[in-house]
Amino acid sequence: MNTKEALEIGRQIAEEWVWKTETDAPEPNRLDVTLTSIDDLVPMVVALRVKRLGYLAAITGLDLGSESGELEVMYHFCTAAAVITLRVRVSREQASVPSLCSVIPSAEAFERELSEMFGVEVTGLPNPLRLYLPDDWPENVYPLRKDMDEETLSLQETLGEF
Amino acid sequence: MHSDKTLESFTVPIGPQHPALKEPEHFLITVDGEIVTKAVVRLGYAHRGVEKATESRNWVQNLYLLERICGICSHIHATAYCLGVEQLAAVEVPPRAQAIRVLVAEMERIHSHLLWLGVAAHEAGFDTLFMYSWRDRETIMDLLESLSGNRVNYSVNVLGGVKIDIDDDLAQLILDGIHYLEERTHHYLDVVTSDAMFLQRTRGIGVMNRSQAEVLGTVGPTARASNVARDIRVEAPYGAYANYPVWITLDERGDLEARFVVRIKELFESFRIIREIVKTLPPGDLTTRIPRRIKAGETVSRVEAPRGELFYFIKSNGTDIPERIKVRTPTICNMMSVVKLAIGHQLADVPMIVVGIDPCFSCNDRMVLIDHGRNKQSGWTWEALRRYGIEYYQGHPR
Numbered sequence: 303m304n305t306k307e308a309l310e311i312g313r314q315i316a317e318e319w320v321w322k323t324e325t326d327a328p329e330p331n332r333l334d335v336t337l338t339s340i341d342d343l344v345p346m347v348v349a350l351r352v353k354r355l356g357y358l359a360a361i362t363g364l365d366l367g368s369e370s371g372e373l374e375v376m377y378h379f380c381t382a383a384a385v386i387t388l389r390v391r392v393s394r395e396q397a398s399v400p401s402l403c404s405v406i407p408s409a410e411a412f413e414r415e416l417s418e419m420f421g422v423e424v425t426g427l428p429n430p431l432r433l434y435l436p437d438d439w440p441e442n443v444y445p446l447r448k449d450m451d452e453e454t455l456s457l458q459e460t461l462g463e464f
Numbered sequence: 465m466h467s468d469k470t471l472e473s474f475t476v477p478i479g480p481q482h483p484a485l486k487e488p489e490h491f492l493i494t495v496d497g498e499i500v501t502k503a504v505v506r507l508g509y510a511h512r513g514v515e516k517a518t519e520s521r522n523w524v525q526n527l528y529l530l531e532r533i534c535g536i537c538s539h540i541h542a543t544a545y546c547l548g549v550e551q552l553a554a555v556e557v558p559p560r561a562q563a564i565r566v567l568v569a570e571m572e573r574i575h576s577h578l579l580w581l582g583v584a585a586h587e588a589g590f591d592t593l594f595m596y597s598w599r600d601r602e603t604i605m606d607l608l609e610s611l612s613g614n615r616v617n618y619s620v621n622v623l624g625g626v627k628i629d630i631d632d633d634l635a636q637l638i639l640d641g642i643h644y645l646e647e648r649t650h651h652y653l654d655v656v657t658s659d660a661m662f663l664q665r666t667r668g669i670g671v672m673n674r675s676q677a678e679v680l681g682t683v684g685p686t687a688r689a690s691n692v693a694r695d696i697r698v699e700a701p702y703g704a705y706a707n708y709p710v711w712i713t714l715d716e717r718g719d720l721e722a723r724f725v726v727r728i729k730e731l732f733e734s735f736r737i738i739r740e741i742v743k744t745l746p747p748g749d750l751t752t753r754i755p756r757r758i759k760a761g762e763t764v765s766r767v768e769a770p771r772g773e774l775f776y777f778i779k780s781n782g783t784d785i786p787e788r789i790k791v792r793t794p795t796i797c798n799m800m801s802v803v804k805l806a807i808g809h810q811l812a813d814v815p816m817i818v819v820g821i822d823p824c825f826s827c828n829d830r831m832v833l834i835d836h837g838r839n840k841q842s843g844w845t846w847e848a849l850r851r852y853g854i855e856y857y858q859g860h861p862r
């Protein structure tokens with residue numbers, strides 16, 4: 303499948319199927335699909351898998367700032383040069399997305415990273431333990447959020463008892 | 465006679481510090497006798513907070529920071545970043561600079577694959593091959609040093625171009641070096657496919673078929689050794705690869721031997737591209753001007769690192785500091801395949817299976833720990849470290 307076909311199939315799935323989405327092509331090789339409902343995420347990923355657009359290259363978290371009160375989660379699917387990005391927004395206070403592990407087992411590492419770095423709860427994750435952060439990293443401190451205050455993490459908290 | 469003794473499982477911790485691992489990583493291997501029944505990996509021992517750190521440095525500073533994510537594939541990290549930023553700034557890089565970027569990227573691939581060949585041979589107990597391949601790797605290290613002044617972290621890229629040039633003497637030096645390495649590589653291909661002892665450690669070990677490789681999301685030579693045609697240089701040629709097309713190297717067998725063969729065959733492809741570039745290097749400028757502030761926008765930059773696809777997501781908010789840079793390195797994709805592949809193998813094969821994906825833990829673990837260097841109060845001062853040392857040894861007499 304070449305880049306053009308992949309983008310066309312991705313666009314068809316996003317626009318002509320039942321779920322509510324907005325599509326955008328910010329660059330010639332990219333298709334951004336903004337999902338308005340989080341419930342559509344897993345069915346949409348299944349649709350991409352069925353159409354064999356299923357190489358999940360990365361999951362990117364993005365903090366939109368405390369004014370907007372939202373986090374954005376991006377799922378990048380790559381075929382040839384095409385990058386199809388599913389974008390969902392979740393509130394900062396109750397950030398939660400469903401796990402893709404039942405459809406794409408390799409999503410596990412990306413989801414664990416997302417969850418510890420941004421404080422997005424990933425429901426249905428088989429192994430929700432920390433992947434990168436130390437075991438004694440303080441609870442509810444999410445390093446890649448924009449408002450994480452480095453100074454509040456004292457030496458004691460970061461390094462534990464010694 | 466009846467025995468209702470339940471089967472006990474035994475868990476072997478490997479790492480984070482272990483002679484079989486060249487970098488810190490922790491594996492918990494559950495075994496039944498000698499056979500692995502479960503494997504768990506714990507990452508993060510080389511975490512440095514690079515992604516967070518990019519959000520407090522300007523675009524130029526970040527180039528040097530991101531290059532230091534990994535010592536082995538530093539150039540490809542810088543290339544991925546530069547391509548993304550140049551895309552956002554809508555800047556066209558001169559053709560000569562693009563060709564030099566690819567030239568150095570391929571030289572880096574040679575150095576990385578030869579390094580891996582040595583490490584992998586060492587894990588298999590074949591130290592002669594390890595010594596020879598590392599001796600020959602010095603050839604390419606010397607070339608990289610004469611090109612850039614550094615053995616690692618070449619700093620060849622700048623935003624908008626490159627900072628090194630190649631003259632006739634250097635070109636001849638490169639061609640001579642490549643000629644020597646090509647001869648040696650033929651020999652290595654022969655060794656890894658014919659040495660009976662070595663084949664016992666690689667043939668039929670860690671087999672991953674094509675659909676497994678796809679489901680586990682592997683990338684790079686690990687995927688190509690399982691016949692998954694995934695190579696960004698071929699699928700989405702970036703920079704000068706449009707002018708110097710690459711032939712993809714595939715193997716159907718999916719075992720450790722296939723991973724050796726694929727990587728060694730890729731070396732021949734790198735030699736060919738380097739020769740072609742040196743002979744047909746386009747004339748012209750090395751750099752173009754790039755603004756200090758990058759236009760607001762988002763881009764995705766994908767390149768083929770020696771270990772597989774390297775993925776950068778870059779978002780600019782129109783200032784001279786990036787809003788977000790996401791780095792997804794190839795090892796994280798391949799690492800999950802290791803814990804699945806290890807199951808059912810002998811414990812002694814685990815180091816070989818781990819090394820088979822060419823793991824790079826520094827790349828993997830690049831992300832978060834607080835940057836103590838900038839905030840003295842919350843970091844280790846020399847005094848605190850000294851006190852800690854004294855207290856530690858009082859509690860643990862030697």
